[in-house]
Amino acid sequence: MTDRPSPPDDSLDPAFRRRVPHGDSLERDVCERCGFVAYDNPKIVVGSVVRSPGGVMMCRRAIAPRIGFWTLPAGYLEHGETPEEGARREAFEEAGADIELTSLLAVYTVRRLSQVQLIYRAELRGGYEAGPESLEVREFGWNELPWDALAFPSVAWALEHERAVAGGALAPFTNPVPDDAA
Incomplete structure (x- = not known):
C-alpha cells in the first residue's frame, strides 16, 4: 500500500x-x-557490508546491469518496508543469508540515477548460497577483494568505509567524491 x-x-x-x-x-x-x-521521487536503495570470520560476503551479479561483476547484497526498498527490513531481505534474496545489522555505515547519493543508498554494517548468521539474482556468493578477505571487478562505485566506497570503521573511524559516511561522479 x-x-x-x-x-x-x-x-x-x-x-x-x-x-x-x-x-x-x-x-x-x-x-x-x-x-x-x-x-x-528518488529511489531508495538498501544494502549491507556483511562481515564474517572469512571476510566480507559479496555476490556476483546474475542480472543487468553489470552481470558478472561483484557487489554487496543490496536493492530497492519496497513499499511498507523499513530500510533495515529491506537490507535484511536483500541479503536473503541475493545470498540466502541471514544477517544481523549492527549500524548504519553510509548514506550515498547518486544524483544521475535519482538514488539515495543506505548501506549498513552487518554480521553473517549462518551460511549463504546464490539466489536467483546472483551467479555466485563468496567471502573475500581484505587482501583479496575484487577491486577491478566491482559492479558500482558505491560498492568500492562502502568497502573502503567499512575498512575505515574497522580502523576506528566513525560512521555514517557520505559520498567520498561529488555525487555526480558516482
Missing part, C-alpha cells in the same frame, strides 16, 4: 502537463482533467 493518492479510475489515460501545482515550488506532471499530481 502506498501513501500516494491514485488517479480516479476514469483518468486511466490522463492528459499530463508539466507545471507547478498549487502549494508546490517544483514543476510536476499534473493531470489537466482531474488535478492528480504524479510525483517522481
Whole structure:
C-alpha cells in the first residue's frame, strides 16, 4: 500500500502537463482533467557490508546491469518496508543469508540515477548460497577483494568505509567524491 493518492479510475489515460501545482515550488506532471499530481521521487536503495570470520560476503551479479561483476547484497526498498527490513531481505534474496545489522555505515547519493543508498554494517548468521539474482556468493578477505571487478562505485566506497570503521573511524559516511561522479 502506498501513501500516494491514485488517479480516479476514469483518468486511466490522463492528459499530463508539466507545471507547478498549487502549494508546490517544483514543476510536476499534473493531470489537466482531474488535478492528480504524479510525483517522481528518488529511489531508495538498501544494502549491507556483511562481515564474517572469512571476510566480507559479496555476490556476483546474475542480472543487468553489470552481470558478472561483484557487489554487496543490496536493492530497492519496497513499499511498507523499513530500510533495515529491506537490507535484511536483500541479503536473503541475493545470498540466502541471514544477517544481523549492527549500524548504519553510509548514506550515498547518486544524483544521475535519482538514488539515495543506505548501506549498513552487518554480521553473517549462518551460511549463504546464490539466489536467483546472483551467479555466485563468496567471502573475500581484505587482501583479496575484487577491486577491478566491482559492479558500482558505491560498492568500492562502502568497502573502503567499512575498512575505515574497522580502523576506528566513525560512521555514517557520505559520498567520498561529488555525487555526480558516482
